[in-house]
Amino acid sequence: MSPAITPAMIGQVIISGILAGSLYAMVALGLSLIFGVMRVINIAHGPMLMLGAYTTYFLYAGFGLNPYLSLPISMAVLFVLGAVLQRALVFRVVDAPELSSLLLTFGISIALVNVAQLAFTSDLRSVEYLTGSWVAGPFAFSKPRVVACLIASAITAGAFLFLQKTRLGKAIRATSQSREVAMVCGINVQRIHLLSFGMAAALAAAGGTLISMMIAIQPEMGQIWTFKSFLVIVLGGAGNYPGALLGGLLLGLIEQLASLFLTTQLSEAVAYVLLVVVLLVRPTGLLGGRQT
Amino acid sequence: MSGRGRMFVAGLAVLVLVLAVYPSFGSGYGVRSMLQLFMWMALAGSWNLISGLTGYVSFGHVAFFGAGSYTAAILITKAGWPWLAASLAGGLGACVLALLIGYPCLRLKGPYFAIAMLGLNEVLRALVSYFEGLTGGGLGLSLPTLQATVPVYYVMGLTAIGVTALTYVIITSRFGLRLMTIREDEVAAEAMGIDTFRHKLYAFLLSAVGPGIVGGLAARDQGYIEPISVFPLAMTITMIVMVLFGGKGTVWGPVLGAATLFIFQELVWAQFIYLHQLLFGAIIIGVVLLMPRGVLGLLQMKYRLPRTI
Numbered sequence: 291m292s293p294a295i296t297p298a299m300i301g302q303v304i305i306s307g308i309l310a311g312s313l314y315a316m317v318a319l320g321l322s323l324i325f326g327v328m329r330v331i332n333i334a335h336g337p338m339l340m341l342g343a344y345t346t347y348f349l350y351a352g353f354g355l356n357p358y359l360s361l362p363i364s365m366a367v368l369f370v371l372g373a374v375l376q377r378a379l380v381f382r383v384v385d386a387p388e389l390s391s392l393l394l395t396f397g398i399s400i401a402l403v404n405v406a407q408l409a410f411t412s413d414l415r416s417v418e419y420l421t422g423s424w425v426a427g428p429f430a431f432s433k434p435r436v437v438a439c440l441i442a443s444a445i446t447a448g449a450f451l452f453l454q455k456t457r458l459g460k461a462i463r464a465t466s467q468s469r470e471v472a473m474v475c476g477i478n479v480q481r482i483h484l485l486s487f488g489m490a491a492a493l494a495a496a497g498g499t500l501i502s503m504m505i506a507i508q509p510e511m512g513q514i515w516t517f518k519s520f521l522v523i524v525l526g527g528a529g530n531y532p533g534a535l536l537g538g539l540l541l542g543l544i545e546q547l548a549s550l551f552l553t554t555q556l557s558e559a560v561a562y563v564l565l566v567v568v569l570l571v572r573p574t575g576l577l578g579g580r581q582t
Numbered sequence: 583m584s585g586r587g588r589m590f591v592a593g594l595a596v597l598v599l600v601l602a603v604y605p606s607f608g609s610g611y612g613v614r615s616m617l618q619l620f621m622w623m624a625l626a627g628s629w630n631l632i633s634g635l636t637g638y639v640s641f642g643h644v645a646f647f648g649a650g651s652y653t654a655a656i657l658i659t660k661a662g663w664p665w666l667a668a669s670l671a672g673g674l675g676a677c678v679l680a681l682l683i684g685y686p687c688l689r690l691k692g693p694y695f696a697i698a699m700l701g702l703n704e705v706l707r708a709l710v711s712y713f714e715g716l717t718g719g720g721l722g723l724s725l726p727t728l729q730a731t732v733p734v735y736y737v738m739g740l741t742a743i744g745v746t747a748l749t750y751v752i753i754t755s756r757f758g759l760r761l762m763t764i765r766e767d768e769v770a771a772e773a774m775g776i777d778t779f780r781h782k783l784y785a786f787l788l789s790a791v792g793p794g795i796v797g798g799l800a801a802r803d804q805g806y807i808e809p810i811s812v813f814p815l816a817m818t819i820t821m822i823v824m825v826l827f828g829g830k831g832t833v834w835g836p837v838l839g840a841a842t843l844f845i846f847q848e849l850v851w852a853q854f855i856y857l858h859q860l861l862f863g864a865i866i867i868g869v870v871l872l873m874p875r876g877v878l879g880l881l882q883m884k885y886r887l888p889r890t891i
Contacts, residue, residue, distance in 0.1 A: 331693040333641075333700070382871055387765075389637045390870050392696050393826070396641065397866030400819060404860035513815075517701040524694070555712050562705040569694055570686040 295550065298428035303546045309435040311542025313497055315535045316442040317515060318522035319449060320493030322534045325523065326466035327486040328384050330391040333516055334375075334399040338491045340512030341402065342368050342498025344410060347507050350417050357419045357503055361441070364499045365492040372491025373484050381483060399513070406509035414506040438500035445496055446535065449489070453531065462486055514558075521565050527574055601739060605732045617735045617803065619844050620742040621796050625817070626824040626836035627745035628792035632785050633822075634830035635758065637765035638688070642699035643821055645706050646676035646790040648812040650797025655723045655807050656716060665730065666737065669798030676794025677787050684786040689779050691768055707813045722808025725801065734803045738796065745792045750833045752788075761785050762831065816859065820847075823862045826869040829876030838878055 321335045345364035349355040355363075375398060383391040420437060423430040453459040465472040465482045473479050497515070505511070522541050526533025541561065548560035605613050625647065633639050650672030657668040683702060687695040710717045717723065752758040763771040764778050772778050801807045820843070828839025847858070873879060881887060 325693075331697065379867060379871065387637060388693060388696075389633070389639055389765075390874070392639045392641075392693060393822070393866055394870045396639075396822070397863045397870065399863070400866065401860055401863030404856045404863060407856040408860065513700075514704065517697065517704075520693075520697040521701075553712070555708050558708050559705045559712075562701050565698060565701065566683070566686045569690060569698070573690050573694070 299550060302429055303550050304543065305429055305431065306435075307543035307546035308539060309432070309439045309542070310546065311539035312439040312442045312446070313500060313538075314518060314522050314541050315538025316446045316449075317494055317497035318519040318526075318538055319446060319531065319534045320490035321516070321519040322523045322526075322531060323462070323486050323493075324490045326531070327462060328380075328391075328483055329388075330380065330384060330395065331520065332380075332487075332490065333392065333395040334402055335490070335494055335519055336512035336515035336517075337399050337402040337406075338368055338372065338494040338512070339498040339501075339515050340406060340507075340509060341371070342495025343502040343507045343511065344406065344498075345495065346499040346502045347415050347417055350419070351415075357417050357499065358437070358441070361496060361499045364495045368491040368495035368498075369488040373488040375491075376484050376487035380487065381480070384483065399516070403509050403512070410509065412508055412510075414508050416506055417502045419503050432504075434500075434503040438504070441500060442496070445493070449493065450531070458485070518561070521561055524565060524568055598743070602736075605735055610731075613731060613735055615848060617731070617738050619841065620735075620738040621800060622820070622824060622840040622844050623742040623837050624738070624745045624792045624796045625821045626828070626840045627742070627749055628789045629821040630825045630830060630832075630836045631745075631749060631752065631789035631792075632782075633789075634825055634832070634835070635752070635761040635765060636782050636785050638782060638786075639696045640699045640786075640789070640818075641696055641822075642702040642818060643789070643793060644813055644815070644817040645699070645702045646679065646793035647797035647800070647817060648703075648706055648710075648809075649676045649679045650794030651801040651807050651812040652710060652717060652723075652797075653794070654798030655725060655801045658725055658802070659723055660716075665728070665734075665798075665802040669737070669795050669802065672798030672801075673791040673794035676790040676797070680787050680790035681783075684783045688782040688786060703813050703815060703818070707809045710809045710813075718808075720809060722806060722811075725805050725807075727805065728802070730802060734799050738799050741792060741795050741799070746833065746837055748788065749836075752785075753833055757781070757784075765831070819859070819862055823865050825876075827865055827876055829878030829882075830874075832876075832878055835876050835878040839876065842877070 317335075317339060321332060324330055324332045324335075342364045345367050346357050346360045349360040349363060350357050379394060379398065380391070383394050420434045423432045424436070425431075451459075453463055461472065461477045462482055462485070464475065464477060465479055465486075469479055472482070494515075498512075518541065522537035523530075523534055524537070525540050526535070526537030541564075544564060545557045545561055548557040552560065601616065604616065608616070625643070628646075629640060629643050650669070653675030654665070654668040654672035657663040657671055658665060663671070683698060684695075687698045711719050713719075714721075752761070760771065760776045760781050763774070763776060764781060768778055797812065801812070804811075824839035824843050825836045826839070827843060828837065829835030869876060875882070
């Protein structure tokens with residue numbers, strides 16, 4: 291328990307919460323996209339984020355590439371990997387019972403984590419690029435987190451514009467509303483699935499690149515992100531894309547508040563209790579979503 | 583009962599008898615290995631009860647193992663309970679935890695349950711580390727020394743038999759048929775008047791008891807527990823692989839899967855830890871895509887055995 295909580299501390303917590311929440315929102319949008327379009331919860335979403343972080347690390351350590359410039363590369367690499375996984379494995383279980391898709395993506399997740407263990411070892415690695423904070427009055431703004439928040443917001447906004455305005459984005463939304471009707475309208479649903487899976491992997495990779503400058507990189511860093519991303523889409527409402535935004539910010543704020551009033555150790559438990567309570571009280575999410 | 587069925591039952595009786603007298607002539611290492619095999623049979627069989635029968639995937643079944651371990655260890659060290667009673671209480675503790683998670687998550691259809699179980703493990707580990715006074719935090723709990731490997735061997739064996747017998751009773755009952763109806767088509771099950779929430783919840787509670795008891799026994803056998811060793815994600819993965827490999831939703835699939843994979847693990851894979859995990863991932867992918875009924879499914883096709891047993 292903290293002895294005294296000042297208004298400045300609350301302000302700091304809100305700042306940190308929004309900074310973290312923007313990343314949650316971007317990564318969760320990817321999981322939400324796959325769930326919306328294919329009705330598949332991709333357990334391997336977090337490990338994809340881990341691979342994005344490693345891509346950035348190796349480009350930085352090997353070629354001295356600025357980690358922010360590696361962002362498009364890590365997104366492109368994971369886009370391809372996501373598309374390949376969808377084409378090779380996941381498409382076979384899109385119409386199968388949920389058990390199959392959950393277990394399949396769980397298997398993929400274990401395989402990715404252990405390939406990373408074998409290839410990169412479990413040594414902790416870090417990208418020390420932008421460190422320190424900007425200080426404004428009583429508040430500190432961690433540099434990598436502020437930049438990450440800006441980039442994540444830009445990418446998320448770009449993804450929304452893409453979904454809202456372009457023909458392809460409209461095709462994705464149509465497929466997630468009803469696959470059959472989308473097919474009747476001449477949309478190539480197989481291609482939409484491929485594209486959404488690739489986009490989702492790229493969003494996870496962007497998250498990986500951005501957090502590679504904040505925390506240690508290791509093969510098991512990703513799994514917790516699958517859970518957190520899911521928590522975000524439950525908060526916002528499953529299959530409700532704007533809901534992911536609200537859910538992300540809420541999760542960031544709640545975690546930071548919990549670490550202020552309780553301890554950091556318990557903040558993860560608080561996120562979990564939140565999930566259980568939301569499922570109990572408002573299972574369709576705060577903004578409401580489609581029941582599955 | 584057919585001739586083949588009678589032979590099977592007779593063979594089984596002989597096997598149980600041999601295992602019952604095994605500690606009197608087996609080596610210490612042999613007894614310990616069999617004890618571990620019984621543990622995996624009980625764990626795999628329990629996972630099968632919820633996930634194999636209802637199709638609701640539990641990605642965090644090791645949480646019940648850990649909850650049982652801590653319940654038993656705390657009762658033994660702080661309240662001086664005998665280990666047998668403490669282990670049974672561990673089963674009850676796991677059951678209470680299952681009720682807390684199952685009540686909100688199983689009311690809903692869809693992936694909510696699976697993901698809630700995915701996070702449960704980490705949360706319990708954090709809670710156990712936080713409540714140091716009771717659990718010893720990261721330092722763990724040391725149980726009073728006691729040479730009890732042979733009695734634990736028997737209780738572990740009985741638990742494995744108990745879980746398998748329970749699976750048989752459930753699968754051949756109306757209750758089991760209803761669970762399998764939920765797995766095949768939950769909406770249709772509801773339309774037929776099955777209270778799907780209560781059935782799923784009962785199956786989940788039953789599936790938590792075995793791991794809870796086994797967790798308590800393992801704590802007694804190891805003599806020392808700490809948060810990392812009783813909540814390993816790898817344990818859930820192993821349970822799932824065993825059931826999928828053997829054949830999910832059957833009585834003998836988990837037993838077959840546990841025995842085969844345990845032997846391989848002991849003989850070959852223990853040296854290559856990451857490769858071994860990678861192989862587990864590959865087995866899960868392969869089984870889901872290529873042989874959803876597992877090895878038992880292949881045997882059933884080949885020798886025309888009954889489909890669900």
